């Protein structure tokens with residue numbers, strides 16, 4: 437290695453080290469500040485979350501494709517959602533992120549519940565390309581609009597508990613519309629298994645919520661326990677922050 441290459445190599449390593457140290461120092465400072473303030477209640481999404489999603493719909497839709505390949509979530513969607521079959525209800529369907537993962541041959545109908553108008557529009561245009569004509573597609577902006585007598589074989593919800601003001605109520609509504617023997621497939625994100633990571637999630641939860649409409653430190657298992665759902669399986673990935681759940 438010539439002198440110039442050596443200088444660039446060690447200079448590069450030094451630069452990365454200094455940068456990583458500065459980031460770690462800032463995070464530590466933010467955590468200490470966060471922990472010195474009183475936090476009486478965990479952060480919960482509110483109604484205005486829908487306007488946040490209206491503002492970020494396009495950005496969200498573009499960004500998740502790349503990020504999910506990198507974090508492996510793409511593959512979790514691939515393996516979990518291929519189990520959806522029959523009459524399917526998807527809650528908080530966003531821009532139609534799951535359309536590429538369904539095995540359409542085994543799906544009879546797809547009903548979508550999505551309160552954000554902008555997300556709704558993106559899902560409609562994606563549906564034109566991705567959802568076969570043989571699948572009966574319905575779009576609702578509120579759970580209340582789904583006919584009460586409906587019954588579904590599969591209910592899907594991905595990355596939605598983080599955005600729902602009444603998350604437990606929504607899980608209970610889903611359970612009521614599940615036919616006996618049906619399945620609820622969830623992929624959610626929330627608290628980690630690791631205390632150090634939860635400290636970071638807690639510290640930046642509020643600013644992440646303002647930017648992305650998502651409370652990323654919710655206790656997912658507690659929400660499920662509070663609901664009427666019965667857990668069949670739960671696997672956790674990404675330091676325990678991503679939850680792949682089958683329930684009924």
Ligand SMILES: C[S@@+](CC[C@H](N)C(=O)[O-])C[C@H]1O[C@@H](n2cnc3c(N)ncnc32)[C@H](O)[C@@H]1O
Nearest residue numbers: 489527528529530533552555594595596599600
């Ligand atoms: C993080 S995005 C996830 C979108 C999509 N499921 C995905 O996997 O990419 C959360 C979605 O939940 C929707 N949402 C917020 N509150 C909701 C509620 N109470 N019921 C149903 N969906 C809701 C938001 O509008 C947003 O589209």
